[in-house]
Structure formats: structure tokens, C-alpha cells
Amino acid sequence: MMKIHPTLYFLLTLTLLSSVTWLHGEQPSNGLAPEVPGLNLKDKLYQLEAKLPDLEKAFISVSPADKQDGLVVGLLGKDGGDRAAIEAYANELAAPAKDEKVGQVDSLLIGYRGKLIFESYYRRGRANFPHYQMSITKSYTALAIGRAIQMGLLKMEDLDKPAIGFLKELDATKLVAGADTITLAQAMQMSSGIRLGDKRANELMKDPAKLKGQGEIQTYLQHSAPIPPMPREFKYQEPDTAIAMQVLHAAAPGGAEEFIKNELLGRMSITQYHWEPAISGLPKSAAGSSILSRDMLKFGQLILNKGKWQGQQLIPEAYLARATTPSQINERYGFFWWVEDFTVGGKTYHSLQGRGAGGQFILMFPELDLVAVVTSHNKGMGDTLQTLPQRILPAFVQK
Incomplete structure (x- = not known):
């Protein structure tokens, strides 16, 4: 049998992604989102991510697959949300960006009342490729501190x-x-x-x-x-x-890297990730992690559930309350988490946010028990922080 060089194999398998079909409407539970075959998490994912070809067609599913990854899945519409409104927004995200510096969204996921009910991938977005995380890595660091407090360290x-x-x-x-x-x-x-x-x-x-x-x-x-x-x-x-x-x-006994791996990420079945080391030798804290979109959603659900994950208190409720409350120094910032209010339809909704330059966001709306995850590769922050609440909040407001 002819042997193929690993690098050539990687490039060839990427081309197969063009066969991804447009999945629009209700999907079977085993509907497969686009993936990168043969992915090695030890590779420099940031550089590989930049070389991923854009998906020829977006993957849009209102019934995400149950991957046994710790997420409970549901059906958009049946389990909440205005299906037509969310699909319309998803289709707009899939359209060619009007500005090459913004609008480069790679994924949008929505969780509602504890269930993942919408999952979509565009451009460089892949279900199994951990998306590079800029400043939102700070937010994960804050959660690790909270986990250490819960454990009594x-x-x-x-x-x-x-x-x-x-x-x-x-x-x-x-x-x-x-x-x-x-x-x-x-x-x-x-x-x-x-x-x-x-x-x-x-x-x-x-x-x-x-x-x-x-x-x-x-x-x-x-x-x-x-x-x-x-x-x-x-x-x-x-x-x-x-x-x-x-x-x-x-x-932490064993150090920060092992603690994050075993006591924070591992407890939430987050194993497909990468976290770069800083010059100190410790995990980077300002930027440098790479996390799956579905796993980002877990962090949002963890916070909305006041630190509980699958019935276990991973992070103290009191710590999360303080971490997501603005300080006297900045009225929109807690412990590496942002807070912001949005007015939609004449009503104000409070949000908690993890943010990363380029467009990695976890947006939580406690009043609605709603979390949205976005990954992008914009030149700047893009306009998602302002446009997304206006588009998805009305879809989940009880009329």
C-alpha cells in the first residue's frame, strides 16, 4: 500500500470538506458537523487555523447531535426559541462578509434552559477544531481560580x-x-x-x-x-x-497546567483543547487557549447554573457572583468577565460576557437562561457584541 506523507494527508483531507452539504432545517440526531480529519492537538493550532479553507457551504442545525460530551441537546422551536428568526440570522452570517475585516464568523451555538438547541459552522469553523481564544482565556483563568476555592486550595x-x-x-x-x-x-x-x-x-x-x-x-x-x-x-x-x-x-498541587486539565476542564469533559505555555512556563493567562465551540458553551451554562455542572458544585456560587459583578474600578468588568446591559424591544436585559479579540464570545443572559457562543476571525472585535443580542433575544422572549 502506498504511504502518504502526514503533511500531504492533512492537506488532502482538508479538501474533502468541500463535500459538506447545507444542513438546513430539522436534522437527524446523528447529523454530522464538519470536522478536520486526523487532527493533532500538539500541532500549532493557531497557525493551522489560519490555513483552514472556508467551508463551501455552512452547516446549520436546529437539532444538534448528542455527542455524549456532557451537553444535553434539544430542538430549536420545540425546546424554545423562534426557529425562523434564528435560521434567518444564521443564513445572514453565512453570507459573504461585506467587509473583509469583520463579519468573519466561524460558529454560532445557542443554549437555552440547559440544552444546546442550535449549532452552526461557517468559514473556518469545524466541530472538532479548537478555536484559538484571545482575551477570553482570561475568563477561563478566573474560573480556574474559582475551582481552586471550591476545592479549598x-x-x-x-x-x-x-x-x-x-x-x-x-x-x-x-x-x-x-x-x-x-x-x-x-x-x-x-x-x-x-x-x-x-x-x-x-x-x-x-x-x-x-x-x-x-x-x-x-x-x-x-x-x-x-x-x-x-x-x-x-x-x-x-x-x-x-x-x-x-x-x-x-x-495547586501539581501546578496550574495539571490543575486546569484535571480539575476544571476534565470535570466538564473538555479534552479536545490546547493551551499554550507562557514565557514563565505556566499556561498563558492573557490569551493562548484553543477551545471547541461546544465546550465554550459549557462554560456559559456553568455560570448560568451558578457554578454547578451535572449536579456537582465545581465553583462556589458566591465566587461567581463576585466575579461577574462590576468593580468600583470599571462598571463593566468583574474578575476577567465583562458585564453589559442591552435594551431590546423596550426592555433591558443583563448580560455576562467572555470576550476575545477577533471575535470569540460567550454571551449569557441570566434572565432568559440563554447562552450564545460565537467564534470568528475578524481583524478586530467586529459588530457581533451589538448585533447578536438584537437578533436572538427577541426569539426567546415569551410573547
């Missing part, structure tokens, strides 16, 4: 203690004034007060050996401007996320 009161107290390898004598006042909660609210100019930060990155392990935080807190007292300005930056991951790593 951290306590709720630890959120308001100085973060450096957990990092025993730091040389406190070399840290800038005020470094010992930064709490874990403040770091997750992007209010650490760490300030490194771009030039100085670039210089420090040229010596990666000093950034391994807790050397990362040592560097930030040794070369920052002095940390001012609270209240501090909100600044969306990587050092704050790194503090959270470092605290998790210090608290």
Missing part, C-alpha cells in the same frame, strides 16, 4: 489578601513600593497598578531566563513604577492576568 478571603503572599520565591526586598498591597482580586479586576513602559517591557523580554517561574512576577514588580494606593486606574494588561495564574500555580 484557596479561600474566598484570599481574594483580598496581597498576591505576593502566595508567591514564596519572590525577593520582596527588590520589589517597588506598594507591591505588597496588590490583592488577587485587584489583579483580576485589572487594577494592580503595575506600570511598565513599552520600551522597558521589550527590554525585559530579551532576557527570557529571568522570566521563568515566579521570575515573571518578580520582574514586573521589580521594574514597575511604584504601586499607588487604591483606587487605581483600570488598565487592561497581561501582568494582572499573570498574577492570577501564578497564584493558582502556587496553590
Whole structure:
């Protein structure tokens, strides 16, 4: 039998995706969404994702397949929602983008009252290909902290203690004034007060050996401007996320990577994923995970269910309440999760959001027990955050 080089096999199998048919209307329970054959999760998924050819036809299903992946599935319309309205929106997403920089949606999934009732893939979207996640990786990091609290590795009161107290390898004598006042909660609210100019930060990155392990935080807190007292300005930056991951790593037996794998993702049957390492050697916390769209929906359902997954309390309800409540620093930001209100049809709906540049979103609407997941590859955030609520909320409002 003739042997085919693995790279050639990968390219050939990608071309088979052109045979994907347009699945419109009610689908059988075994309807198959488009996949990438022979996917190796150890590959550099971000680079591979950029090379995926666009689907010739979208996959649109109002009856997602039961994959035994921890999600309960249902039927759009029968289990809630205006089927015609959602299908119309899905068809618009499938149309060629009017602007090459926006409108590049790869998937849209909708969960309602605990069931996945709508699943669609466009362009680079594949059911088995973990989509690269930018800043929404921060949101997953916050959930990992919550899981550590649920397990007793951290306590709720630890959120308001100085973060450096957990990092025993730091040389406190070399840290800038005020470094010992930064709490874990403040770091997750992007209010650490760490300030490194771009030039100085670039210089420090040229010596990666000093950034391994807790050397990362040592560097930030040794070369920052002095940390001012609270209240501090909100600044969306990587050092704050790194503090959270470092605290998790210090608290979790076996370290952050194993903890995330076994105690957060593993508990939710999330196994088809990739999470890049940071320069410190720990998992990246600002961006760098790759997650399936269906697994993103699980995170949304976990939060809507107040930290419970399949009857087990994975994350404390009190922690999630605080994580999704705005701080005094930013009225739209909690612990690496965004909050926003939308007015649709003369009524205001509260939303909780995970956001990633390029267009990875988890949008939750607690009042309706509704969660929507979107992945995209836009040049910027796109317009989904504003347009999606206007299109899907009316479909689930009881008339």
C-alpha cells in the first residue's frame, strides 16, 4: 500500500470538506458537523487555523447531535426559541462578509434552559477544531481560580489578601513600593497598578531566563513604577492576568497546567483543547487557549447554573457572583468577565460576557437562561457584541 506523507494527508483531507452539504432545517440526531480529519492537538493550532479553507457551504442545525460530551441537546422551536428568526440570522452570517475585516464568523451555538438547541459552522469553523481564544482565556483563568476555592486550595478571603503572599520565591526586598498591597482580586479586576513602559517591557523580554517561574512576577514588580494606593486606574494588561495564574500555580498541587486539565476542564469533559505555555512556563493567562465551540458553551451554562455542572458544585456560587459583578474600578468588568446591559424591544436585559479579540464570545443572559457562543476571525472585535443580542433575544422572549 502506498504511504502518504502526514503533511500531504492533512492537506488532502482538508479538501474533502468541500463535500459538506447545507444542513438546513430539522436534522437527524446523528447529523454530522464538519470536522478536520486526523487532527493533532500538539500541532500549532493557531497557525493551522489560519490555513483552514472556508467551508463551501455552512452547516446549520436546529437539532444538534448528542455527542455524549456532557451537553444535553434539544430542538430549536420545540425546546424554545423562534426557529425562523434564528435560521434567518444564521443564513445572514453565512453570507459573504461585506467587509473583509469583520463579519468573519466561524460558529454560532445557542443554549437555552440547559440544552444546546442550535449549532452552526461557517468559514473556518469545524466541530472538532479548537478555536484559538484571545482575551477570553482570561475568563477561563478566573474560573480556574474559582475551582481552586471550591476545592479549598484557596479561600474566598484570599481574594483580598496581597498576591505576593502566595508567591514564596519572590525577593520582596527588590520589589517597588506598594507591591505588597496588590490583592488577587485587584489583579483580576485589572487594577494592580503595575506600570511598565513599552520600551522597558521589550527590554525585559530579551532576557527570557529571568522570566521563568515566579521570575515573571518578580520582574514586573521589580521594574514597575511604584504601586499607588487604591483606587487605581483600570488598565487592561497581561501582568494582572499573570498574577492570577501564578497564584493558582502556587496553590495547586501539581501546578496550574495539571490543575486546569484535571480539575476544571476534565470535570466538564473538555479534552479536545490546547493551551499554550507562557514565557514563565505556566499556561498563558492573557490569551493562548484553543477551545471547541461546544465546550465554550459549557462554560456559559456553568455560570448560568451558578457554578454547578451535572449536579456537582465545581465553583462556589458566591465566587461567581463576585466575579461577574462590576468593580468600583470599571462598571463593566468583574474578575476577567465583562458585564453589559442591552435594551431590546423596550426592555433591558443583563448580560455576562467572555470576550476575545477577533471575535470569540460567550454571551449569557441570566434572565432568559440563554447562552450564545460565537467564534470568528475578524481583524478586530467586529459588530457581533451589538448585533447578536438584537437578533436572538427577541426569539426567546415569551410573547
